[in-house]
Amino acid sequence: MVEDKARVVDDAVGELLGLHPSSWTLVQYTTETILRLAQMGHVILVGRASSVIANRLPNAFHVRLVGRLEQRVRHTAEYYRMSEAEARQFVQEEDRRRQRYVRRYFDREIQDPLLYHLVINTSLVPFEDAARLIGEAVIRHFALRG
Numbered sequence: 001m002v003e004d005k006a007r008v009v010d011d012a013v014g015e016l017l018g019l020h021p022s023s024w025t026l027v028q029y030t031t032e033t034i035l036r037l038a039q040m041g042h043v044i045l046v047g048r049a050s051s052v053i054a055n056r057l058p059n060a061f062h063v064r065l066v067g068r069l070e071q072r073v074r075h076t077a078e079y080y081r082m083s084e085a086e087a088r089q090f091v092q093e094e095d096r097r098r099q100r101y102v103r104r105y106f107d108r109e110i111q112d113p114l115l116y117h118l119v120i121n122t123s124l125v126p127f128e129d130a131a132r133l134i135g136e137a138v139i140r141h142f143a144l145r146g
Contacts (some may be wrong), residue, residue: 066123
């Protein structure tokens with residue numbers, strides 16, 4: 001929480017001095033951009049609360065990928081070429097950052113399954129199968145609606 005208070009002070013000082021816009025302004029711009037892109041369609045939006053922002057759009061399909069921490073740490077260590085300890089710290093901090101962002105700016109919980117049409121556990125479903133499931137679900141979802 002001390003980190004959040006320091007960020008608020010830095011935001012205010014930076015905005016007053018014209019160094020950068022406040023985090024609230026950046027979130028507003030990001031939200032407007034995500035909404036505009038989602039309304040245009042034919043896009044894949046990842047993160048930044050896009051599942052919350054585009055939640056009521058009829059042309060949106062929301063997917064959440066989850067997996068066991070150990071598997072995510074191993075994958076991150078391999079992908080970014082870092083130690084398992086570094087990868088664990090990275091994954092856990094990213095999880096906390098994402099949860100804080102959605103909670104702080106949108107008053108929602110990122111892990112709420114009701115925000116998504118489909119939740120896939122990548123610890124049990126290989127990535128290639130997950131991609132196939134998502135593609136088939138999207139096609140079926142919009143074929144039934146259209």
